[in-house]
Each structure stands twice: as structure tokens, then as C-alpha cells.
Amino acid sequence: MNSSGDSMAQADDESLLCDTGASRDTSTRDTGTLGKLVMLLDLVTHADAPLRFTDILALTNQPRGTLHRQLGHLVAEGLLELDAEGRYAPGLRLLDFASRSWARNEFRLIAAPHLASLHRETGETVHLGVLRGSSIIYLDKVEGHQPVRMYSQIGNASPCYCTGVGKAALSVLSSVQLDELLPGLHFNRFTSATHVSAESLLMEIGEIAAAGHAFDREEHEAGIRCVAAPIWSDDRSFIGGVSVTGPAYRLSMELLQEWTIPVQVTARKIMDEMRVRLGPRR
Amino acid sequence: MNSSGDSMAQADDESLLCDTGASRDTSTRDTGTLGKLVMLLDLVTHADAPLRFTDILALTNQPRGTLHRQLGHLVAEGLLELDAEGRYAPGLRLLDFASRSWARNEFRLIAAPHLASLHRETGETVHLGVLRGSSIIYLDKVEGHQPVRMYSQIGNASPCYCTGVGKAALSVLSSVQLDELLPGLHFNRFTSATHVSAESLLMEIGEIAAAGHAFDREEHEAGIRCVAAPIWSDDRSFIGGVSVTGPAYRLSMELLQEWTIPVQVTARKIMDEMRVRLGPRR
DNA sequence: AATTAAGTTCCAAATAATGGAATAACCACA
DNA sequence: TGTGGTTATTCCATTATTTGGAACTTAATT
Numbered sequence: 001m002n003s004s005g006d007s008m009a010q011a012d013d014e015s016l017l018c019d020t021g022a023s024r025d026t027s028t029r030d031t032g033t034l035g036k037l038v039m040l041l042d043l044v045t046h047a048d049a050p051l052r053f054t055d056i057l058a059l060t061n062q063p064r065g066t067l068h069r070q071l072g073h074l075v076a077e078g079l080l081e082l083d084a085e086g087r088y089a090p091g092l093r094l095l096d097f098a099s100r101s102w103a104r105n106e107f108r109l110i111a112a113p114h115l116a117s118l119h120r121e122t123g124e125t126v127h128l129g130v131l132r133g134s135s136i137i138y139l140d141k142v143e144g145h146q147p148v149r150m151y152s153q154i155g156n157a158s159p160c161y162c163t164g165v166g167k168a169a170l171s172v173l174s175s176v177q178l179d180e181l182l183p184g185l186h187f188n189r190f191t192s193a194t195h196v197s198a199e200s201l202l203m204e205i206g207e208i209a210a211a212g213h214a215f216d217r218e219e220h221e222a223g224i225r226c227v228a229a230p231i232w233s234d235d236r237s238f239i240g241g242v243s244v245t246g247p248a249y250r251l252s253m254e255l256l257q258e259w260t261i262p263v264q265v266t267a268r269k270i271m272d273e274m275r276v277r278l279g280p281r282r
Numbered sequence: 283m284n285s286s287g288d289s290m291a292q293a294d295d296e297s298l299l300c301d302t303g304a305s306r307d308t309s310t311r312d313t314g315t316l317g318k319l320v321m322l323l324d325l326v327t328h329a330d331a332p333l334r335f336t337d338i339l340a341l342t343n344q345p346r347g348t349l350h351r352q353l354g355h356l357v358a359e360g361l362l363e364l365d366a367e368g369r370y371a372p373g374l375r376l377l378d379f380a381s382r383s384w385a386r387n388e389f390r391l392i393a394a395p396h397l398a399s400l401h402r403e404t405g406e407t408v409h410l411g412v413l414r415g416s417s418i419i420y421l422d423k424v425e426g427h428q429p430v431r432m433y434s435q436i437g438n439a440s441p442c443y444c445t446g447v448g449k450a451a452l453s454v455l456s457s458v459q460l461d462e463l464l465p466g467l468h469f470n471r472f473t474s475a476t477h478v479s480a481e482s483l484l485m486e487i488g489e490i491a492a493a494g495h496a497f498d499r500e501e502h503e504a505g506i507r508c509v510a511a512p513i514w515s516d517d518r519s520f521i522g523g524v525s526v527t528g529p530a531y532r533l534s535m536e537l538l539q540e541w542t543i544p545v546q547v548t549a550r551k552i553m554d555e556m557r558v559r560l561g562p563r564r
Numbered sequence: 565a566a567t568t569a570a571g572t573t574c575c576a577a578a579t580a581a582t583g584g585a586a587t588a589a590c591c592a593c594a
Numbered sequence: 595t596g597t598g599g600t601t602a603t604t605c606c607a608t609t610a611t612t613t614g615g616a617a618c619t620t621a622a623t624t
Contacts, residue, residue: 030358031358033580033611034315034316035358035359036581042379045378045382053603062582062583063584064584065582065583065604066581068602073314077313079320089386090383090386091383092412092419094383096327096437096438097324097327097372100327101377104372133360135378137374137375137377137378139374139377155378155381156381344614345613345614346571347613347616351612352612368570
């Protein structure tokens with residue numbers, strides 16, 4: 001269940017980069033100097049290996065002087081690290097920031113016990129995700145008995161159009177929100193089942209909205225299926241989802257169909273508790 | 283083994299902030315606009331609860347207009363989030379950045395199997411940490427049978443002067459590096475055993491350097507002891523450590539004394555492998 | 565409705581970022 | 595040890611962004 005890696009291989013031109021099929025659209029967002037620096041951070045953290053100065057130069061076509069100073073600042077702040085061979089890699093200070101972000105996340109704290117019981121019921125991997133822009137960020141994961149390497153999945157941003165949680169999340173967006181989001185999607189064919197057009201995606205979203213659950217039929221990674229249900233706040237300011245994931249040989253579509261019920265029940269319980277804890281108005 | 287929280291209670295003036303006893307010295311470091319923004323990020327991520335605009339205003343004494351734009355930019359980039367009640371909290375995009383930083387970290391990848399075997403040998407919690415500035419950032423953790431909530435500790439930055447890994451790390455610094463680091467330390471008395479002066483710390487560091495291992499005698503958290511050994515590259519450009527931690531009632535000082543050997547052996551194995559993988563020169 | 569507090573917008577002045585070009589360090593090979 | 599090619603770093607006049615005080619809007623309180 002390693003997410004990136006192999007399934008990334010047949011991606012497009014920039015082979016060094018791991019394009020999730022969304023984000024990296026910093027162009028419009030006007031955040032001045034910060035925007036440019038964050039774009040660099042994104043570039044380096046999402047690369048599959050440390051990048052040298054020249055690599056980054058080529059990837060950004062910024063002037064040498066400018067880029068050099070920007071990288072220098074990021075390194076000075078510990079957001080990037082420069083190794084002895086002159087290659088830039090993500091900095092460890094990011095971990096310090098992120099661990100706080102995770103530890104205090106209300107949604108995750110509320111959902112945790114419900115994820116555990118869904119895991120007990122199904123015996124397969126349970127994920128919790130949130131919609132951020134057009135990506136799903138995984139917030140928690142409950143899996144098998146082996147010591148869990150949590151960071152391997154938690155924190156990862158995956159495209160919304162080819163994951164169970166992502167499609168479930170899309171199904172509860174208002175039509176206004178959907179109209180804003182869809183045109184910005186860059187469809188990336190991860191497997192032969194991946195949606196590659198807004199039309200086919202939109203059609204399935206309609207079905208998901210009616211049914212209240214979504215399937216991932218090996219759309220992100222060959223051999224991996226999942227069933228998911230959306231979680232949302234009344235005013236749609238918060239949207240996420242919960243899913244059960246596993247290998248296709250073990251999870252027949254019939255079994256997934258059965259699990260739609262416990263998954264939806266879990267989503268409902270989490271929503272109910274959120275409404276109590278965070279106030280019903282939103 | 284919750285790090286912050288209670289032990290933080292008697293900290294100094296700014297009660298909302300969780301001061302690790304170091305860092306937050308962005309003043310000298312000249313990183314222009316980025317420095318100011320990162321300081322804000324630090325402020326919000328390290329606060330114990332979401333902060334309102336006015337709270338941050340008071341904590342930074344920056345002009346209203348400036349602060350407002352800065353926060354706006356951080357929110358637009360997903361580095362902070364602004365909830366419906368107008369409170370700022372760490373943003374989830376940080377998770378995405380950090381998960382990459384962690385997943386690809388060479389040191390952690392090399393150390394992982396050795397940590398596992400040290401855990402098997404001792405049956406107690408094993409930590410891996412790196413020295414960054416005057417903080418120890420925990421990179422990995424192997425503990426009991428229960429599903430590990432890794433983010434709870436991993437990524438956390440703890441002071442170097444009151445943790446086993448921290449003191450072990452200090453013991454292999456060159457005297458030049460030590461002279462740079464010591465004056466910047468702000469000693470925070472977490473327990474009655476915490477070092478509160480550079481003099482007493484320096485004295486123990488001498489002993490640790492001679493012995494090759496360090497103890498934490500309930501210096502960071504009452505009731506918690508540990509034994510640690512340093513890990514370093516030839517040129518001291520990289521410094522970290524490995525430790526075994528547990529409750530004082532189970533870990534007598536005699537037992538910790540016995541464990542100095544497996545801990546040091548583990549550190550040595552990790553160092554040897556790093557020298558092979560990353561080249562001996564550094 | 566009046567009053568205070570909290571948050572947002574505006575714009576001339578101060579400051580920091582830009583980017584082209586020159587310089588320096590590095591590396592491989594003779 | 596020198597030489598050519600590659601890569602990284604520094605410099606500085608120009609340009610664009612950030613700054614911060616003040617005015618303004620909005621929300622909460624009496």
C-alpha cells in the first residue's frame with residue numbers, strides 16, 4: 001500500500017517530480033514573496049530525491065541570483081536542508097510545525113475512536129481524510145498488527161478525483177464549490193480505471209451523492225480498492241471522509257457493497273459528535 | 283509520556299505559549315520577509331490553543347495592518363487556518379510538507395531496523411533524535427504493542443539540555459560548536475533535576491563525553507528516565523542520538539547502567555552504516 | 565441607539581526582492 | 595599542476611513589495 005512510487009512512474013514530463021494531479025497552481029493566489037517561497041518548498045518536498053541548485057533552476061526558470069537567495073533563506077530557517085553534496089532536501093523544522101498541526105487537530109481527535117471500531121469491524125485499513133483545495137490530505141490511518149509507519153501515509157496529499165475519500169468529499173460540495181473546483185483539476189491517469197475527464201467524474205459524483213458512499217475501483221493504484229463515506233459540516237466549510245481500503249483480491253465489490261453500511265454509520269457518528277463539539281451552526 | 287502539557291504549566295510570562303527553552307531567536311538570522319512569517323508560524327503552531335488576531339497582535343507588537351496581511355498570506359497558502367470564530371491554527375498543508383521530509387530522511391531509514399532490535403532487547407521505548415540548533419527533533423520511536431500514535435512524539439522539538447539524546451549530542455560537539463550553542467540556551471526548570479546553568483550542564487557533558495553515554499534522571503519529566511548514546515558524522519556536521527526511555531519505577535539506575543552497552547552498540551551500528559551509505563569523509 | 569472593542573482596508577514612504585553579469589569554487593582529465 | 599567545463603556564489607542599480615499609521619467597517623455590549 002505504498003501510495004507514490006511505482007504508480008507514479010508513468011507520470012508526465014518532469015520525471016523528478018511527483019505530481020499529484022492538482023495543486024501547484026500558485027500562479028493566481030497572490031501571496032507575494034511567500035507564494036514564491038512556498039512554491040519552492042513544494043517543489044523540493046515533492047521531488048523524489050534531493051535536488052541540486054541547477055535542477056531547481058531548470059524547474060523554475062527563475063534568475064540564478066534570485067533563486068540562490070530564496071533557497072538560502074529557506075535553508076536558514078530550517079525549512080530546507082542543504083547537504084554536503086550541495087543538494088536541497090526538505091528540512092526537519094517542517095516536522096516540528098506539522099506535529100503540532102496534527103496533534104491538535106479537532107477532527108482527528110474526534111474521529112480516532114470511531115476509526116478504531118471501524119477497523120475492528122472490517123479488519124482492513126481505515127483512513128481519515130480532509131478536502132483541502134482539490135487534494136485529500138490524510139489525517140489518520142488505522143491498520144494491521146504490524147508496527148505502523150504512520151508518516152508513510154498520514155499527511156500525504158492525494159488527488160480528489162481518484163480516491164474514495166476524495167470522490168465522497170466531492171459529492172457533498174455545493175454546485176458552486178464544484179464549479180470552482182472542477183475546472184482546475186489536472187487529470188492524471190494513474191491506472192486504466194482513473195477518471196480522466198470532468199464529465200465522467202461529474203456523472204459518478206451524482207451517483208455517489210444519491211447513494212451516500214463512494215468506491216475506489218483501483219483508480220489510484222492497481223490492485224487497491226476502497227469504500228468511503230463523506231463527512232461534512234452544515235455549511236460545507238469543512239469536508240472530509242472516512243474509508244476502508246485493501247487489496248482487490250481480498251475485497252470483492254460485493255464485500256465493499258456490504259461495508260457501505262458500517263462506513264456510512266461511522267461517518268454519521270463522527271459528524272454527530274462534531275456537531276456537538278464544534279457547534280451545529282457550521 | 284506526554285511531553286508538553288503539565289510540565290509546561292509553571293513556565294514563564296506568556297502562558298499561552300509552549301516555550302521549549304530555546305529557538306525563537308529569529309532576530310539575528312537575516313532571512314528578510316520569510317523570517318518574519320516563519321516567526322508567526324512558530325508562534326501559532328506552538329501555542330496551546332488557536333489564537334485570535336488580537337492575541338497575536340499582542341504577542342508580536344507589530345502594526346495591525348502588517349500583521350493582518352502576513353496572516354492573510356499564511357492562510358492563503360494553507361500554512362495556517364482561520365476558523366469560523368476568527369482564530370488562527372496550524373494549517374494542514376504543513377502535514378503534506380512534513381510527511382515528505384520524514385519519509386525520505388536517510389538517517390531515519392538507516393536507523394529503523396537497529397531501533398527495532400534495541401526495542402526487542404530492552405522491551406522499552408526507543409527514540410531516535412537529531413540535533414537542530416539547540417533542540418532535539420525526534421525522528422522515530424519504537425514502542426509497545428499498542429498501535430503507535432507516532433505524531434504524538436515524532437517531530438516534536440525538545441530542549442537539548444534536559445533530554446538524554448540532547449545531552450549525548452552535546453557531548454560530541456566540538457568546543458567551538460559548544461561555545462556557540464551554550465550562551466543561547468534559556469534554561470527552563472522542568473523538574474527539580476533539570477540543569478539550570480551552563481556550568482552544571484558543561485560539567486556533566488564532560489563526563490558524558492568520557493563515558494560515551496548519557497542519562498536523563500527525570501530531568502525533563504518527573505518519573506521518566508532514559509539512557510542515550512550519541513551518533514555523529516566525522517566532521518560533526520550531523521549529530522543525533524538514540525535512547526531507551528521508560529518510567530522510573532521500572533528503570534532503576536542499575537538497569538540503565540546495564541543498558542548503556544546495547545544502546546552504545548546500537549549507536550555504533552547506525553554510525554557505521556551511515557559512513558558506508560553517505561560516504562566516510564563527512 | 566450609543567459605545568466600545570475587534571477586524572479590515574488604504575496608501576505614501578521605507579525596505580526588501582529582483583535579475584543580469586561578473587566572480588569564485590569545484591571537478592575531471594591530461 | 596594546469597586547463598576547460600561545470601556549477602555555485604556574490605554584487606548592485608533597478609524595481610516591486612512590504613511597511614505601518616490612520617481611517618474605516620463590522621460585530622459585540624450596555
